[in-house]
Amino acid sequence: MATERIERIARVRERVAAAKRRGLRVGCVPTMGALHAAHTAMFDRAREECDLVVATIFVNPLQFDRPDDLRSYPRDIESDLIVCEHHGVDVAFVPAVAEMYPRPPAMTVEIEGLADGLCGASRPGHFRGVATVVLKLLNSVQPDIAYFGEKDYQQLAIVRRLAEDACLPVQIASVETVREPDGLALSSRNVLLGRAERASAPAIFHALQRARDAVESGQQDAGKVVAVARQVLDEEPLLKLDYLEIVDPDTLEPVRSIHGPVRIAAAASYGSTRLIDNIHAAPLKAR
């Protein structure tokens, strides 16, 4: 079946309501387009678990802190629709900016604490924009399950908390990070890396793995775990580390002494290309 392209909120609502009246389970994968294998992994998962799969494709101006970043963000809706079709997406919801924001929103949604650290520190307003558009998209589509990737872990934690605090009638499902064979997390920004940068970039994941190994081996001092990971990154002269932190998986608060599951998250730049990645870790006895 061809993917149906829908541009209006009213129409996608009708389509989903009709499916629900027939007792069908509706899954939604919010994206900003420029679809790659990490998106299709979410489509495939939604296809497995749901009867109607809706992908949303919307480059949300509200979450860009830099106008040039918004302008240069890759858009190729025709090839995105082909990707949707190949992965069994039933509906692509592709609203225009004027459909999502007929006037500048007076509402702001903030998720206290969760948006301040990690990537939030260097991208002011970014997660406020993310929370706002996710609220709007989920209220527009009204899926039973919405899928978010673990690669954007801070976004995932914020969306989970938003869904909980706003009593959104949706289950938030997380999908594991998809990686290149050498470990680099998939991202539409990877193509911007030069050859030497691309060769160096898997170091981010290797550093996270080294940190995880230290945690699993019983190292409880977060400072020492971070030091172990930094050793790996120090060997990469092209890489500029933004942060490497060990945080609570739910609240994202920094963890100093590790006694249970944590998330280890990192951001690093090659020139103007910023990459992020993260990994789960827990002391073996606490698992």
Next chain:
Amino acid sequence: MATERIERIARVRERVAAAKRRGLRVGCVPTMGALHAAHTAMFDRAREECDLVVATIFVNPLQFDRPDDLRSYPRDIESDLIVCEHHGVDVAFVPAVAEMYPRPPAMTVEIEGLADGLCGASRPGHFRGVATVVLKLLNSVQPDIAYFGEKDYQQLAIVRRLAEDACLPVQIASVETVREPDGLALSSRNVLLGRAERASAPAIFHALQRARDAVESGQQDAGKVVAVARQVLDEEPLLKLDYLEIVDPDTLEPVRSIHGPVRIAAAASYGSTRLIDNIHAAPLKAR
């Protein structure tokens, strides 16, 4: 049919989802209990327009700026349930505080501009608490139509904007203010007035009417319209005026020169009892 009392979000969702699957139209009237004729006017309206009527009864701690006000807020759930029953309410959703806030919410919802003036100026955080709980309640119940009284006009304007900006899948219906025969707007606070205060209190509505008459007669200078209304209130020595303002009905921004529909809103105190009221006005030619 007896009103069914439901305390769990999951249960009210099930009940509403089952009704929707049968093609029924669901109306919701959010209240803080202490039900009186202004609430029952909303129940009656919902009963006329909907197949399943849900009243929510929840005293929301988040919207009280003073702990003593929260403590002393009247609660009488048993008689509220009888009122619900007499007015054909199918479901009373009566969640405990721990059901609505299992932990303190990290999410805050602000409606920029709309919450700052009028009552917002003297009740810091009040409308943030209102917007948050309305978002939670509407997401919990998921009605087709939600009913709000015009007496709390600022709340109504904020809820409308919240629904628009968050793309809530609900129609916000406003219900006209219910008044005593002498014009005083119904409020659970009216019983707190002494005899002389009660005799004076209709002056608030009379002042608003006088202002409306001036607007209808073509007075475009908002300052002069306010002055006309103040004359009425100046004759009431027991009354302390908090504000009397002419605002845009949608944005609540102050209007200086009146060329179209406006809302005239007032708040006044008798001792510690604070009363509010408002009225629609428009130059006759602009109607």
